[in-house]
Structures are given as C-alpha cells and as structure tokens.
Amino acid sequence: MTLDDDSRFGRYLNTLVDKLVVAGVLRSTRWRAAFAATPRHIFVPRFFHPDPMTGELRRTTSQDADWLEVVYSDQPLATQFNGKPGDTSGIPTSSSTAPSLMVTMLELLDLHPRDTVLEIGTGTGYNAALLSAYLGDCNVTTVDVDGALTGPARERLAELDLHPTVVTADGAAGHPGRAPYDRIIATCAVRRIPTAWLEQTKAGGKILVTVETSLHGYGLALLTVDDERRVSGCILPDAASFMPMRSQADPLFRELRAVALPRKDQLLTTAIRAEDLESNEARFAVGLQLPDVAAFGMQSTEGRGLYLAHRADGSWAHLQPDQTVCIGGPTDLWRQLEGAYLAWVEAGHPAPHQLSVSFSLFQQQLVPTVRQTN
Numbered sequence: 001m002t003l004d005d006d007s008r009f010g011r012y013l014n015t016l017v018d019k020l021v022v023a024g025v026l027r028s029t030r031w032r033a034a035f036a037a038t039p040r041h042i043f044v045p046r047f048f049h050p051d052p053m054t055g056e057l058r059r060t061t062s063q064d065a066d067w068l069e070v071v072y073s074d075q076p077l078a079t080q081f082n083g084k085p086g087d088t089s090g091i092p093t094s095s096s097t098a099p100s101l102m103v104t105m106l107e108l109l110d111l112h113p114r115d116t117v118l119e120i121g122t123g124t125g126y127n128a129a130l131l132s133a134y135l136g137d138c139n140v141t142t143v144d145v146d147g148a149l150t151g152p153a154r155e156r157l158a159e160l161d162l163h164p165t166v167v168t169a170d171g172a173a174g175h176p177g178r179a180p181y182d183r184i185i186a187t188c189a190v191r192r193i194p195t196a197w198l199e200q201t202k203a204g205g206k207i208l209v210t211v212e213t214s215l216h217g218y219g220l221a222l223l224t225v226d227d228e229r230r231v232s233g234c235i236l237p238d239a240a241s242f243m244p245m246r247s248q249a250d251p252l253f254r255e256l257r258a259v260a261l262p263r264k265d266q267l268l269t270t271a272i273r274a275e276d277l278e279s280n281e282a283r284f285a286v287g288l289q290l291p292d293v294a295a296f297g298m299q300s301t302e303g304r305g306l307y308l309a310h311r312a313d314g315s316w317a318h319l320q321p322d323q324t325v326c327i328g329g330p331t332d333l334w335r336q337l338e339g340a341y342l343a344w345v346e347a348g349h350p351a352p353h354q355l356s357v358s359f360s361l362f363q364q365q366l367v368p369t370v371r372q373t374n
Contacts, residue, residue: 012068015072016099026103034133034134038126043125044124044126047079048078057089076101079096080093096126110206111135111183114135116178117140117185118181118183119141119187120197122149122153123144124152127185129160132157142167143175144166145168145171145245174199189210189218189242191214192248192362193223193365215295217285218240219284266327270334273319274319275304281350281352282349284355288369289370291369292310293311305318
C-alpha cells in the first residue's frame, strides 16, 4: 500500500511534516522534501502503543481506527520485544524513532550530495528510507544484527523502489565491504565506540552516536575522525536516547545475581537516595565513572532502591530506601558512585553537553570518560 492508494496517507504525512517545520526541527528544504516523499506507515504496519485509557501497551495494526493517527504522530513506536517477533511484552529491542529526533540527527549529519552513509541499526527501515530519499539509495548502507528486522525492512524499502545495501551483522563491526564512509549514524546506544567505525570513516568524516552510561544516562556525541584515525568531538545539547546495541547490552539481572559474591558484614550509610539519580544529567555524569557496571532500579513497599553489579568481578552494591547500602565483592561500587555523584554536585550539576568528555582507546573500543567540567 502506498500514498497513491489512499489520499488519507498523504494528508497525515503532510500534517506531520508541517508540524516538524513549525516546531523548528525540520529546517532544510532538502530534508523537508525527503520526509514528504517517505511514508512512515509503510515501515510500521504494526507496533505497540500506550492505550489512551489505561496507559498499558497494546498491539496496534492497520485494522485499528487510530493506526494512522498514531503512525503520523511525533512519538517513538515499539515494534519488537526480547528480540523475538512474536513477543508482545518484555524488554523492547526495536522501535521506530520519534520523527523529531530523526530529523534532528539527520540535520546534524551535515550531509552533502554523493556522501556515503553507514547506518548502525536498521530497525524498521524508515531512517534508511529517509537517507535514501536524500542521498540516493546507492550511497546508503544499513546494518542490523537481527535478520527478523533486516528482512522486512528490505521488503518495505523495495515497496518504495528504494534499494540501499541492507546487511545482517553485528553493527559493532560496521560494514567494511563498502567502506570508507563520509558519515556513520547509529540509531542504537553504545557504552563504547567500536574502533571499526573509526577505521571505516573517511578522514574528516563524522560519527553521530548516542552514548549510554551504566546508569542509563544518554548523551548525543558528534565525533570527527582525522587522517590518523584520531577522534575529537563533543556531547551535543540535543536530547536523544536509544535502545542499546545488543552486543553491548547489560546482562540480565538474574545472571548478575547468580555470580554475585557473598555479602560483606559492613553496612554502609549514604546521603544519596535513588531519587537523586533520576535526572539524565546525574545518570550521565555519574554513570560515565562506572563503565563496567550494570544498574537496576528496585521498587519495594518501603520506597525506591538501586542495585549495582560489576559486569565481571562479582562485586555489587544495593542501596536500600532507608539509605543504607549492602555490598559484596572486591570492588566498592557504592563509594565509586558516591564520589562521582558528589563531584558532579560540586561542579554545579552540569548537563551532558557541559561536560568535557574524552574518548580513550581500550580493547579496540573508545571508552568515554569525563575529563573535566567547563
């Protein structure tokens, strides 16, 4: 089904484009033309959407009365859970990004005619379609680890007579077969930036990626690669959050609990509450200081808590609602978090883009760390 089949699609699409223009996020005439030529409904024939009455996620398809209205709204749409096409709940593993965020990131790429682009995270294929409409599909390569996503995405792109290179592979390796690229854009979040991306970026080329910290804080990083494969860049003020790249996602809570070392007799007290780490600013700045940690929110009748687990050495820390902390293992994770939090407070609660973030090479990946605050 295309726009020619029913003018309703065109009206909804034009309304969305106009809203993005009025909001000031869709600025260039070329991107406006690309969005106006790319129907979103082709790429999300079904998705999961909060029910307006109950707030619970419900499966929405083209048979539902509000399907088009939701498709052409400015919101993200979950399309897969647990990496399994048939699952209807659990951990989201694919979605269609909110159009306003897609516009923001595509504009930030600063694309020029005949530029080549590698997209990490094909998902539904909608972003690849926009890139193809802007650059020509011969200049677009998109990679996703999940064949259950790349297959349908390729078919949906073909419905619009778009044939970019769609590859099923771990995005951490990029796609050397069509390298080098002028731009790399990731529609998933990473803890560490794979050096393969640097190696596959032309000198002077750019990488746009969302950095996720261990506390699930997010910062949108724009990096430039020089002719010696050194990288420089910054965290942008634009807000962006994505699902993690699967090869870098946290282990499950039950897996980390199973290897947790015995609890120490020591019971710590702290001035920090779980609520103090609610903001993205706190979770980004503090989480950068704990790169090898997974964090899980804990809710009980007494209030909110927080569980930290080292991904390798069995260390853990559990913040209770009464601000006591149980710990185990060789690394004192809580004192590390506490030190990072107090330093962030003393610096004046800087936002991600106000931090000076450096990217240091470690085990074939660039690890982001806070160098200093401005």
